[in-house]
Amino acid sequence: MVKASSARRYGPLRAGPWRRGALAVVAGALPALCFPAPALWWLAYVTLVPWLLLIRSAGSGRRAALDGWLGGAGFLLAVHHWLLPSLHVFILVLAALLGLLWAPWGLVVHRLLGGSPGVGRCAAALVVVPSAWLMVELVRSWEYLGGPWGLFGASQWQVAPALRLASLGGIWLVSFLLVALNTALATLVRAPRARATGAVGVLACAAVAAGGWVWAPQPRGAGTVRIAVVQPGVISGAHSPQRRFDREEELTRRLVGHRPDLVVWGESSVGEDLDRRPDLRNRLAALSRETGADLLVNVDARRTDRPGIFKSSVLIGPGGPTGDRYDKMRLVPFGEYVPARSVLGWATSVGKAAGEDRQRGERQVLMRLPAGGTAAGGLRIGPLVCFESAFPDMSRKLARDGAQVIVAQSATSTFQHSWAPRQHASLAAMRAAETWRPVVHATLTGVSTVAGPRGEIVGTPLGTERSASAVYEVPLARGTSPYVRTGDWAVLGSVGILVCYAAAEVLRRFTRREVRKPAPEHP
Incomplete structure (x- = not known):
């Protein structure tokens, strides 16, 4: 009852x-x-x-x-x-x-x-x-x-x-x-x-x-900087890394005459180590000279100086790599490494889990452009790779260290027709609002977007269907947000x-x- x-x-x-x-x-x-x-x-x-x-x-x-x-x-x-x-x-x-x-x-x-x-x-x-x-x-x-x-x-x-x-x-x-x-x-x-x-x-x-x-409190304006984003779109089939590089090179050449201060390529935009491929290195340096801007590319390859595969943000100037390099620190579980591979290695047989673990970087890096930007001594940028933009502490540390712009390089080609690209791009607004620093989210195939220091979207994002390059007038800001100060x-x-x-x-x-x-x- x-x-x-x-x-x-x-x-x-x-x-x-x-x-x-x-x-x-x-x-x-x-x-x-x-x-x-x-x-x-x-x-x-x-x-x-x-x-x-x-x-x-x-x-x-x-x-x-x-x-x-x-x-x-x-x-x-x-x-x-x-x-x-x-x-x-x-x-x-x-x-x-x-x-x-x-x-x-x-x-x-x-x-x-x-x-x-x-x-x-x-x-x-x-x-x-x-x-x-x-x-x-x-x-x-x-x-x-x-x-x-x-x-x-x-x-x-x-x-x-x-x-x-x-x-x-x-x-x-x-x-x-x-x-x-x-x-x-x-x-x-x-x-x-x-x-x-x-x-x-x-x-x-x-x-x-x-x-x-x-x-x-709100951030105070500090001028603008012109940043270009190159999004090649979906490129598949045989020799896709080389074809992607060719497409990125073509799209970057379209920026000649637009006077960008920085050109950003997406995650895994370069598929081979530049020390092994001097021809690719020379082509990137030529692009820097033609556009009058440094290039921030992302190399996903086996290194010559260290064992293993790294995903690295590399700054390219008119003379080639400037020496500024950031190795991705936080890897995607199963996508870039398998946790406890000896126990969970079977996941590679039922899905698209990483066959080989990527290697981790050791510290975050602040890069300074030798020319460009409105700040004396060049623009200071803080690179993040892929889902590192989801971590509030990483962008907060870059802002505390003096970054004027946070740049997130991403690739969501595996999830092109899902909710993932838009979810990922939306994080740029949240990170920008937290830090009072604009966030440039550049992808290979997803949604490339730019968020200003208040989290507002700047310009028109490049959607998943686009294969294009675009220049954004990115507002800079002075001051330190309360969240960056207090944690x-x-x-x-x-x-x-x-x-x-x-x-x-x-x-x-x-x-x-x-x-x-x-x-x-x-x-």
């Missing part, structure tokens, strides 16, 4: 574990619609509410943890679904493993919002639930677990107030505020005893966003909130145990 009554009361939320599990996967996958290509960014303000309500209705903490796990797996599958042609069934294994990170988050949600919570629990949920979410994002951002692709705050890359908040606390602050807003709405919907608390939470989130928009204070604050919450829980349980002890008998 009790079970039947419970099933009638909660409907599909309690009846049938398989149905509930499917609902958890779907609810967790909904936030993927906020990212490009759907780009339903406004959905981020409500998209976690179904998942939160499902977890709070769980009959036990174990069920809530399972709902968190399944929802997390659904989210990862939806955000990374374009990896399916490359990893095949292995993407299901990865989603299941990383989805476990949301199990503790599910426990926290159930503990604070489950049952009939009062004002105290709901008020705590407004800060504890987003703090726990941030810990999930922080852990999964570790490069060996796949990196920070699909952080919730990245869905707001085209929303000016959110970009202003990113300049204060990075993408972490944006994620925190989005989860807090969803938690407040869930409280407003399903916590009759604390609806006022939910309303106050919604107003507080709106006030923080408005306050950031009105009072956050990940939103993450540290979330850690402090969780520590206080854990201490309060321990104290509460200890106090309750003391109260329950029987009083001593008097003789």
